[in-house]
Structure formats: structure tokens, C-alpha cells
Amino acid sequence: MTGPILLTLALASVTTLILMALSLPLAWWLATTRSRIKPVIEAVTALPLILPPTVLGFYLLLLMAPASPLGGFWLEVTGTTLAFSFTGLVVASVIYSLPFAVQPLQAAFERVGPDMMEAAASLRARPLDAFLTVALPLSARGALTAAVLSFAHTVGEFGVILMVGGNIEGRTRTISIAVWEHVESLEYAQAHALSAGLLVFAFVTLFAVYALGRGRKLHVR
Amino acid sequence: MLRAALLALLFAVSARAGADEALIAVAANFARTAETLAEAYEAESGHMITISPGSTGQLYARIVQGAPYDAFLSADTERPAMLVEAGQAVAGSRFTYALGRLALWSADPDRIGPDGAAALSGDFRFLAIANPRTAPYGAAAMETLEALGLTDAVQDRLVTGGDVGSAYAFIASGNAELGFIALSQLPDGQGSAWIVPEHLHTPLAQDAVLLTRGADNPAATGFLAYLQTDAARAVIEAAGYAAGARE
Amino acid sequence: MSADLVLDLTHRRGDFTLSVEVSRPAMGVTGIFGPSGAGKTTLLRLIAGFDRPDRGRIVFDGEDWTGLPPSRRPVGTVFQAPRLFPHLSVRGNLDYAVKRAAAGGPGFADVVEALDLAPLLDRRTHTLSGGEAQRVALGRALMTAPRLLLLDEPLAALDAERKAAILPYLGSALKRFAIPALYVSHSIDEMVRLADRIMVLRDGRVAAFGPAAAVIEGLDPAPGEGFEAGVIVEAAVADRPNAYGLSRLDLAGQALTVPGLDGVSEGAVVRLRIRARDVAIATQRPEGLSIRNVIEVRLLERRDRGVHADLLLDAGGPHLRARITRESADALSLVEGQTVFALIKTVSLEGLV
Numbered sequence: 093m094t095g096p097i098l099l100t101l102a103l104a105s106v107t108t109l110i111l112m113a114l115s116l117p118l119a120w121w122l123a124t125t126r127s128r129i130k131p132v133i134e135a136v137t138a139l140p141l142i143l144p145p146t147v148l149g150f151y152l153l154l155l156m157a158p159a160s161p162l163g164g165f166w167l168e169v170t171g172t173t174l175a176f177s178f179t180g181l182v183v184a185s186v187i188y189s190l191p192f193a194v195q196p197l198q199a200a201f202e203r204v205g206p207d208m209m210e211a212a213a214s215l216r217a218r219p220l221d222a223f224l225t226v227a228l229p230l231s232a233r234g235a236l237t238a239a240v241l242s243f244a245h246t247v248g249e250f251g252v253i254l255m256v257g258g259n260i261e262g263r264t265r266t267i268s269i270a271v272w273e274h275v276e277s278l279e280y281a282q283a284h285a286l287s288a289g290l291l292v293f294a295f296v297t298l299f300a301v302y303a304l305g306r307g308r309k310l311h312v313r
Numbered sequence: 314m315l316r317a318a319l320l321a322l323l324f325a326v327s328a329r330a331g332a333d334e335a336l337i338a339v340a341a342n343f344a345r346t347a348e349t350l351a352e353a354y355e356a357e358s359g360h361m362i363t364i365s366p367g368s369t370g371q372l373y374a375r376i377v378q379g380a381p382y383d384a385f386l387s388a389d390t391e392r393p394a395m396l397v398e399a400g401q402a403v404a405g406s407r408f409t410y411a412l413g414r415l416a417l418w419s420a421d422p423d424r425i426g427p428d429g430a431a432a433l434s435g436d437f438r439f440l441a442i443a444n445p446r447t448a449p450y451g452a453a454a455m456e457t458l459e460a461l462g463l464t465d466a467v468q469d470r471l472v473t474g475g476d477v478g479s480a481y482a483f484i485a486s487g488n489a490e491l492g493f494i495a496l497s498q499l500p501d502g503q504g505s506a507w508i509v510p511e512h513l514h515t516p517l518a519q520d521a522v523l524l525t526r527g528a529d530n531p532a533a534t535g536f537l538a539y540l541q542t543d544a545a546r547a548v549i550e551a552a553g554y555a556a557g558a559r560e
Numbered sequence: 561m562s563a564d565l566v567l568d569l570t571h572r573r574g575d576f577t578l579s580v581e582v583s584r585p586a587m588g589v590t591g592i593f594g595p596s597g598a599g600k601t602t603l604l605r606l607i608a609g610f611d612r613p614d615r616g617r618i619v620f621d622g623e624d625w626t627g628l629p630p631s632r633r634p635v636g637t638v639f640q641a642p643r644l645f646p647h648l649s650v651r652g653n654l655d656y657a658v659k660r661a662a663a664g665g666p667g668f669a670d671v672v673e674a675l676d677l678a679p680l681l682d683r684r685t686h687t688l689s690g691g692e693a694q695r696v697a698l699g700r701a702l703m704t705a706p707r708l709l710l711l712d713e714p715l716a717a718l719d720a721e722r723k724a725a726i727l728p729y730l731g732s733a734l735k736r737f738a739i740p741a742l743y744v745s746h747s748i749d750e751m752v753r754l755a756d757r758i759m760v761l762r763d764g765r766v767a768a769f770g771p772a773a774a775v776i777e778g779l780d781p782a783p784g785e786g787f788e789a790g791v792i793v794e795a796a797v798a799d800r801p802n803a804y805g806l807s808r809l810d811l812a813g814q815a816l817t818v819p820g821l822d823g824v825s826e827g828a829v830v831r832l833r834i835r836a837r838d839v840a841i842a843t844q845r846p847e848g849l850s851i852r853n854v855i856e857v858r859l860l861e862r863r864d865r866g867v868h869a870d871l872l873l874d875a876g877g878p879h880l881r882a883r884i885t886r887e888s889a890d891a892l893s894l895v896e897g898q899t900v901f902a903l904i905k906t907v908s909l910e911g912l913v
Contacts, residue, residue: 150482157487175488176439176472210610211643213630215704216660222631225656229647258472258483259444272475276370276447 095262096270096286103178103266104246107185108193111242112235114186115193119238120223122194123201124209141191149255152184156256176258181266184256185246192241200234201227237301244297248290334361335532336381338372340388341476342413342450342495343519346552347386353548354539360532368476370447376401376524383527384537386410386519389449393522406523410540412555413517414496415453415509420487422505429507430461432491437470441483441492444473449517451477454493456514496553511555519554563621563707563740569606570615578602578764584757586620586708586740591755591772593745598761600744604710607742609633620708634662636706636739638714642693644685650696651681657703665705666737674733675699691722695729702737709734709741715750727753752776752792752833777872777879789870790835793878797821797828812876817852818907832907836870839882840903843892853904855880859896862889869894873902880904 122134140148156163156174166174174180204227212222228235250268257264259273267286274283339347344366351362367375369388376382376396385402387393390409396402417429425432433440443451451473458464472489474480481498483489499506521540527533539545546556565586571578578599584590592600605611607618609630617626625633644653654677658668672678675695685693694714701709714730715723731754734741743754751758751772758775760768768775773792795816799808807821809830816832824830845854857873857880864870869889873880880902894900 153482153486153488159487163488173438173488175483175486207639207641207643208645210608210630210637211639211645212656213610214608214635214637215657215700216631216662217656218631219629221660226645226647230645232647254475254479255482256488258439258441258474258489260472273444273446275374276368276444276475278370 096265096267097289099178099262099264100247100266100268103181103185104243106182107189107246108239108243110182110186111189111193112239115190115197115238116228116235119194119197120201120227122198123204124206137194138191140188145188145249145251146255148188149184149252152180152187152252152256156180156183175256176260176264178263180256181253181264184252185249188249188252189242189245192245193238196234196237196241197231200231200237203234204230233304236304240297240301240304244294247293332359332361333530333532334363335383335527335530335536336363336365337384337386337533337536338376338380338382339364339366339386340369340372340519341366341478342388342497343386343411343554346411346497346549346554349552350540350545350548351536353544354536357539358532358535360535362532362536368448381526382524383530383533384521384523386521388413388517388519390518390520393520396522396524400525402522402524403528406537407520408537408541409518410521410556411519411549413450413453413519414511414553414555415450415457415493415514415517416496416499416553417491417507417509418481418484418494418499418504419491419506420484420504421490424491425505425507427507429509430463432507433458433461433463433467437490439472439483439489439492440467440470441472441474441480441489443477443480443493444475448476449519450493450495451480453509453514453517457493457509460513499553564619565621565708565740566617566619567603567607568616569603569613569618571602571606571611571613573602576602576764578606580761580764580766582759582766582769584769586742588756589734589741589743589754591743591745591751591758592761593748593751593755593758593775594761594767595746599764600746600761601712602764603761604637604712604742604744607708608635608637608710634705634707635710636701636704636708637710638694638698638701638712640713640716642685642688642690642697644688644693644696644700646685648685649681650677650683650685650688653685653696653700654681654703657700661703662705666702668703670737671699671702671733674736675729689722690718691726694718695726698730698733702733702739706739709739711741711743713744713746715747716745730754748776749833752831777881789881789883790833790838791879791881793832793834793875793880794829795832795878797824797826797830800824800826811855812878814855814875816855816904816907834880834904834907836881836883838905838907839873839880840905841871841882841884841888841892841894842901842903843894843898845901846903849903851903851905853907855902855904857900857902859894859898859900862894862896864889873900875902 122130153175154160158164158167158173163174174183208226208230209222212226217225248268250272253264253266253269257269259265259269267290271283271286344364347364351364355362365382369392372385373392376385385393393402393407397404397407417425417432419425442454445451445455458467472483474483477495477498480492481494484492496508521537523533523537549556563586564583566583568581569578580603592603594600606613609628617624645656648656654668675698677696677699680688680692680696688696715726718726734754745751755772757770758772759766760775768778777791793811795809795811797807798810801807801821806817806819809816809818855875857875859871860874861872862869864886867886868883869886871882873882882902
């Protein structure tokens with residue numbers, strides 16, 4: 093029973109790290125750009141919110157196939173397939189949880205506003221310097237929310253993982269898959285144990301996010 | 314305008330008087346065949362049949378939770394029996410409507426020759442099967458591997474989807490080089506296949522049962538009776554099943 | 561410190577076009593004055609680099625700034641709102657500037673002393689009053705060692721009391737660190753207090769540019785301009801406050817009496833503002849009058865505008881303005897070149913020079 097739990101935690105941690113690295117620049121760009129393609133990128137980023145996991149899983153399965161350009165390239169470079177592998181799950185989770193990282197960050201960056209960034213520039217801070225020393229500290233709460241939600245959403249992911257994971261013990265069998273299998277096999281006791289644990293985890297996570305939201309606010313003037 | 318619409322509605326409703334509707338839970342592997350059968354039955358009887366496909370385990374769980382199904386076409390024999398025992402299905406209504414056949418399939422036309430066991434001993438990354446713990450076709454696939462003495466050799470390369478449908482998707486997309494699916498799913502002339510001899514696994518008897526909710530529904534009882542007619546048996550056999558024993 | 565500032569800019573935003581072409585040595589405080597929407601803030605943002613002009617260039621002391629990002633322009637900016645970083649203390653905000661400062665600017669200790677920031681250093685920014693926060697913002701801008709200081713209506717958000725409290729700091733700091741400054745405001749009072757020279761912007765164009773006294777004296781009280789015609793004059797303190805609390809000033813040889821001036825030594829020069837509407841005219845030196853300030857002047861110019869006549873008067877060097885009714889002007893048969901007496905009802909003291 094600990095196998096799926098450890099695997100899920102590892103998957104959620106790696107996914108969260110990659111998501112934060114990707115989302116910080118993307119969310120900053122979305123928050124500050126006046127480009128006309130911004131709505132396009134926003135829509136693409138938000139797609140996983142609306143698409144059924146099975147649709148996403150289906151397309152990922154096609155993309156990861158050795159015959160597709162991406163899957164073929166991956167196979168050539170690494171000698172393994174993306175489907176049915178931990179790496180494949182990470183790729184799928186990053187795509188699936190992207191809006192949960194980008195949207196809180198973008199909202200936080202938008203709240204920082206151009207005024208503070210102009211003030212930083214007037215004090216000789218170059219753009220990257222200003223981003224790291226002003227925008228990021230002022231968005232700390234949003235960044236934390238983004239990380240927590242990315243982690244939690246990955247833990248709770250089922251449909252996509254079922255589609256591209258192949259349910260391999262120790263490699264792609266996550267908690268949600270294990271719960272599903274127990275339920276389907278009428279093993280309700282095991283299903284309850286895992287499900288209750290997940291329920292408590294989900295509550296604690298959301299409680300943390302909302303508690304953060306109620307904390308001390310920074311006064312911007 | 315409104316009056317005309319109301320009149321039209323009234324006619325539509327009265328025209329359907331005497332016709333009953335039934336909602337039938339159908340194991341995924343039989344869904345396509347069930348649709349064909351339902352259409353023929355509707356034309357013959359005037360009743361309305363709605364097919365609700367899903368994995369046998371999933372459908373069973375829903376029925377136990379009180380989902381509004383009138384009859385259940387399972388992919389196994391155990392769950393219909395359990396429903397009868399629990400009083401959620403009508404005693405004596407259970408019968409085998411089809412015997413499933415297993416096929417080993419690959420999207421690659423050259424992978425599987427006349428000897429399926431050779432293909433299973435060959436070089437591949439992944440072998441896809443339905444989940445043996447939740448799907449009868451998965452369990453039959455495991456029995457077949459056991460009978461061929463290949464279980465240990467392929468254990469690490471097994472990938473399982475929820476049902477035979479996912480196994481099919483794994484193979485069709487090329488992510489798994491080969492796998493076990495239902496013979497009824499086998500696409501015409503695509504890739505290569507080996508029809509698994511029946512003696513390699515316990516028969517995949519698929520039982521149907523009338524659920525308590527549909528006990529007095531003529532559409533449901535009529536459809537179950539229709540499944541045992543010669544016309545229906547011909548359709549079932551054409552779809553890649555052996556027809557069940559006649560009652 | 562003096563360097564040429566060349567501005568040759570055209571910037572269009574919607575219906576509004578800013579078009580400025582000036583080349584002057586930047587020294588002291590240059591007030592940029594004009595009604596709302598005249599383009600004052602836009603001009604400052606172009607110089608700071610926050611906006612890019614549609615056309616033109618900005619050259620300071622021979623360096624072309626036009627293509628430089630804001631962070632690479634040796635400019636210190638004080639905005640209308642203090643824009644202090646809320647995640648840093650007052651000291652943190654100042655250190656932020658110090659860490660990134662160019663060499664050779666005013667030191668941390670000097671700025672802290674000049675603006676009396678020591679008691680504020682360990683405070684969180686949200687506990688500061690508006691005036692305190694703006695003082696910190698000014699200090700932070702000074703600590704970047706700017707070669708040009710841009711102040712965009714830094715007092716506009718403060719009430720009169722806070723404004724009065726911060727003005728002395730602002731004036732003395734600008735003088736002490738002698739960094740050329742552009743000071744945007746639509747308050748004539750602030751201009752009078754702080755500006756050495758004034759650029760008047762109207763509808764995106766430079767309407768006047770010159771020494772503060774001359775520009776203010778020449779300002780037409782056009783409708784909606786938000787200020788009153790008048791003059792700025794300088795006068796030396798001749799006598800300390802008497803028993804009535806009044807001090808005597810010497811205005812080009814004539815005596816002027818003003819209240820207050822405690823603690824100001826004799827000989828010090830003060831800056832006075834005299835509004836045109838506070839000046840009445842007599843053709844003979846009046847007797848038995850409550851008004852004590854009577855200055856003999858020559859009428860340089862009479863300009864009739866509707867019901868009013870605007871008069872420009874020469875008090876032996878310093879100029880005065882008077883606004884009386886045209887009826888009065890005709891009754892007194894005032895003509896240019898005539899010697900008359902200016903009766904000054906109120907003198908407002910604007911500070912030491």
C-alpha cells in the first residue's frame with residue numbers, strides 16, 4: 093500500500109518543481125504583456141481546466157506513441173517510451189496541472205502592478221533584478237498557492253494517468269489508480285483506507301491555501 | 314404558435330403510448346453489438362432501448378448504488394449472480410447471452426504469425442491487457458499467459474488499462490506493441506492477430522440479468538428474450554462471440 | 561553641477577500630442593507647471609524612460625538617453641504616490657537604492673540627516689504617514705546618486721498641513737545636494753517656494769520657459785489655469801520684528817511691512833508672493849489708510865481685459881502686478897509711463913532664498 097503513496101508523492105513533487113520553473117516566466121509574461129496573442133496563450137494554458145482528462149489522456153497517448161514525432165524523438169534519444177513510464181506521467185501531469193500553477197501566479201503578478209516595477213527601475217534595478225527582488229517577494233503568497241495547488245491537483249489526478257500510465261506497480265500506479273482498482277475489485281476496506289487518507293490530505297491542503305489567503309496582507313501604497 | 318407546438322407535443326406523446334423504454338447497462342466489450350441488437354429490437358417491438366456502456370465492475374458498483382438500470386449485460390457470471398443473491402436482480406432471469414473470445418492483436422501486420430505464443434515470446438516493450446482484477450478479459454489473458462508458461466517472462470512488461478477498451482487504445486496508438494483484446498473488438502484487416510484457443514482460459518461466459526427495477530418493464534423483459542432468438546444469436550456470433558447455450 | 565539637457569520629443573497618446581523642444585543647462589530646480597492634462601507627467605515619464613517617445617531624443621550632458629531602459633538612466637524619480645516597497649522596512653527601501661547606486665552620490669547618513677529619516681528607519685512602510693512616506697521616497701531617490709532628479713507632483717496627495725510640514729525638507733534637500741531637478745506641479749505655491757526656473761506646459765507645448773519670477777509675472781490668468789496672476793519678489797530683511805510682531809523689509813529702497821520672520825537675521829533675503837488682486841492703485845500717496853504697504857511705482861503696461869485692467873508696475877527693479885476694474889483705471893486715467901502708488905493689502909511670505 094505504501095508503493096502507490098510514495099510514487100504519488102514523488103510524482104507530485106517533481107511535477108510541482110517543473111511547473112513552478114515553467115510557470116514563473118509564463119505567468120509573468122501573461123501578467124505584463126500587451127501582446128495580441130496573450131488571449132491565445134491564456135486559453136491554451138486554461139484548456140486542461142475544461143477538457144475531460146480522457147481527451148487529454150487520449151491525445152497524450154497518441155503524442156507519446158513511438159510512431160509520432162514526439163514519441164519517436166523521445167525513443168531515439170532515451171531508448172524508452174514516454175507512455176507507461178514515470179517520465180510520461182510527469183509530462184502528462186505538468187500539462188494537466190498547468191493552469192493551477194499559472195493562474196494564481198498571474199493574478200499575483202497582476203496585483204503587483206506596473207507602479208512597483210517602475211519604482212524598482214527608477215532605483216536602477218534591471219528587469220530580472222526587479223522581478224526577483226520586488227515582483228516575486230510581493231507575489232510570495234500567490235507562488236505558494238500555485239505550488240500547493242499544483243501538488244494537490246497532481247495527487248488527485250486519475251483519468252490522464254489511467255490513460256497513459258498503464259498501471260504498472262512501482263512505476264505508474266498512483267494512489268488514485270490504486271483506489272479505483274480496489275473499488276472495481278470490490279475491496280472496499282483497502283479503498284476506504286486510501287480514500288480517507290486522500291480526503292484528509294485534500295482538506296488539509298485546501299485549508300492551508302485558504303488560511304494563507306487570510307493572512308497578513310502587504311500594504312501597497 | 315404556442316398552441317401548435319403544444320398540439321404537436323401531445324401527438325408525439327400519444328404516438329408513443331404503448332411503447333416502453335428500458336435502460337440497459339452493458340459491458341464495454343459488448344456495447345457495439347448491443348447497439349445493433351437494440352436497433353433491430355426497437356424496429357420489431359416499438360419499444361425504446363438505451364444502452365449505457367461501462368466496465369463490468371463500474372456498472373455493478375452503480376447498480377448496487379441504485380442506478381436506474383432495467384437490465385444488466387455483464388462481461389462475467391459472478392456479478393449477475395451476486396445481484397440475484399442480493400435481491401437486486403430477478404431470480405431465474407439470469408442466462409448466458411454470449412461467450413467471449415480472446416484475441417492477441419498488434420497494430421504491426423508482421424508481429425503476430427499463426428503461432429501466437431511465438432509472438433508473446435518475442436521482442437517487445439509492452440504487452441497490454443485489461444486489468445485482470447477488474448475485467449474478465451484481463452483475467453482470461455492472465456490465464457492464457459499462465460497456460461503458455463509465459464507469465465514470468467512478460468510480467469514486467471504488462472501494462473493494464475481499465476478495461477479491454479483501454480488495452481485496445483494502448484495497442485492501436487502503438488504505445489504497446491501487442492496485447493489481448495476481445496475478439497469482438499478486432500478491427501478488420503488491420504495489423505496482425507491470433508485468436509486465442511478456447512482451451513487456454515476458462516470460458517468468458519457473459520451473463521445477462523433482469524434487474525428488480527425492470528421486472529415489470531416490457532421493454533426490458535422483451536429485450537432479454539430477444540437476445541435468445543436465432544436472429545440475435547446470428548448477430549452475436551458475427552460479432553466475434555460464441556452464442557450462449559439456449560435455455 | 562550643470563549639464564545640458566536637450567529634449568526634442570514628440571509623443572502622441574490618443575488625441576493628445578506632447579511636442580517639446582528645449583535645450584537648456586539643467587541646474588537648480590526647474591518647475592514644470594501647467595494645468596491637468598498639459599503633458600507634465602508624460603514629459604517626466606519620457607525622461608525617466610517609462611514611456612518611449614514616438615519620435616525624438618533625450619540627451620543629458622552629451623549622453624544620449626533615448627534608447628536606454630529606465631534602469632540605466634542616472635535619474636532619480638519621486639512619484640505622486642511614494643511607491644515604497646511594502647515587503648521592506650524603511651531602511652530596506654533605502655538600502656535597495658544604495659545597493660544599486662552609482663558612485664559619487666550623497667551618502668546614506670547625509671540623506672538621512674537632511675530629511676530627518678533616522679526615527680523612521682526601522683518602521684514598516686504601511687505605518688508611515690503620507691508625508692513621512694514621501695520623505696522616505698525622496699531619500700530613496702537621492703540615494704541612487706542621480707544626476708537628474710524627477711519629481712512628479714510629490715506633494716499632490718498630501719493635505720495642506722502635511723504639505724507645509726514636508727516643504728521645508730524638500731527645499732533644503734534640493735539645495736543641499738544640488739542635483740538638478742525637474743519638479744512637476746500644478747500648484748503655484750510649490751513653484752514659488754521651490755523653482756528657480758519654470759517651464760509652462762499648455763496642451764502639450766512649452767508656453768513659457770525662464771526664470772521663475774519672470775515666468776510667474778508673465779503668466780496670464782487664463783480661465784481654468786488654476787492659479788492667480790501675481791509676482792514673486794525678493795526683499796532683504798531690514799528690521800527684526802517690532803512690538804507688534806511686524807518686520808520691515810527693504811524692497812529696492814522702499815519699506816515693506818510683513819508679519820512674523822522670527823529668528824531671521826537682518827540682511828537675509830526672503831521671497832515674497834504678491835497677488836495682482838491684492839494690489840490697489842492710487843495716483844497720490846494716500847493718507848489715513850489702514851494699508852501700510854504703499855510703494856511708489858511706474859506703470860509699465862496697462863492691458864484691458866473685459867471688466868478688468870491688468871497693470872504691470874516697476875518698483876525700481878522688482879515688478880508688481882495689479883488687477884483693478886477697467887472703470888477704476890479709466891476714472892484714474894491711468895496711462896503707461898505714469899508714476900502711481902501701489903497699495904499692497906497682503907504679502908505672503910514664501911520663505912528664505
